[in-house]
Amino acid sequence: MLTEESSLSPKTAEDVEIQAERRLPVRIVLTGFMGAGKTTVGSLLAKRLGYRFIDADVEIERETGATIAHLFEEHGEPWFRELEHETIQRLLEPEAVILALGGGAIEDDRTRRLLLERNAAKLVHLEASIETVLRRCRGTESVRPVLRDTANLEARYHKRLPLYRLAHLNVPVDSHTPAGVVEIIVERLSGQNPSR
Numbered sequence: 001m002l003t004e005e006s007s008l009s010p011k012t013a014e015d016v017e018i019q020a021e022r023r024l025p026v027r028i029v030l031t032g033f034m035g036a037g038k039t040t041v042g043s044l045l046a047k048r049l050g051y052r053f054i055d056a057d058v059e060i061e062r063e064t065g066a067t068i069a070h071l072f073e074e075h076g077e078p079w080f081r082e083l084e085h086e087t088i089q090r091l092l093e094p095e096a097v098i099l100a101l102g103g104g105a106i107e108d109d110r111t112r113r114l115l116l117e118r119n120a121a122k123l124v125h126l127e128a129s130i131e132t133v134l135r136r137c138r139g140t141e142s143v144r145p146v147l148r149d150t151a152n153l154e155a156r157y158h159k160r161l162p163l164y165r166l167a168h169l170n171v172p173v174d175s176h177t178p179a180g181v182v183e184i185i186v187e188r189l190s191g192q193n194p195s196r
Contacts, residue, residue, distance in 0.1 A: 027121035125167035
């Protein structure tokens with residue numbers, strides 16, 4: 001005869017993994033500097049968990065019909081950050097979502113508070129070194145003009161780094177594959193291996 005406790009306890013490693021994944025937040029938000037892998041890791045994480053993946057910058061470009069660079073140039077950063085905040089707030093409404101943010105979203109106080117205080121959402125910082133950022137982004141200067149000015153890029157990186165590190169979870173990505181980063185996120189957010 002099975003006791004109630006034994007009938008509810010996991011039987012196999014797969015059962016343990018399923019129970020752990022049920023403890024995952026219903027919204028996972030990825031932040032980090034350009035080149036950290038937010039889109040790549042976000043897509044893989046969404047597939048792994050059966051969540052929907054949304055890239056906030058892609059959504060903004062789709063809705064406005066303009067590139068992020070054009071919106072900055074045409075309207076300025078304060079206007080863009082307001083649009084970005086409203087977009088992120090709306091994109092956090094549904095459940096089972098992986099949301100990748102633009103690298104500068106974390107600089108807006110309201111957006112940062114929204115991400116850190118939102119119930120059932122976890123902010124995950126993918127931390128790449130400046131060397132990794134430069135290596136990964138090489139050849140994308142036409143779509144990322146800031147890459148042409150290394151001093152400005154490094155200053156921006158160091159300004160944002162302490163804000164990124166306020167995230168619920170920080171994951172160094174330099175020495176991991178995107179799939180490896182996904183596994184670390186799942187393990188740490190589900191409580192399977194909080195120290196990894």
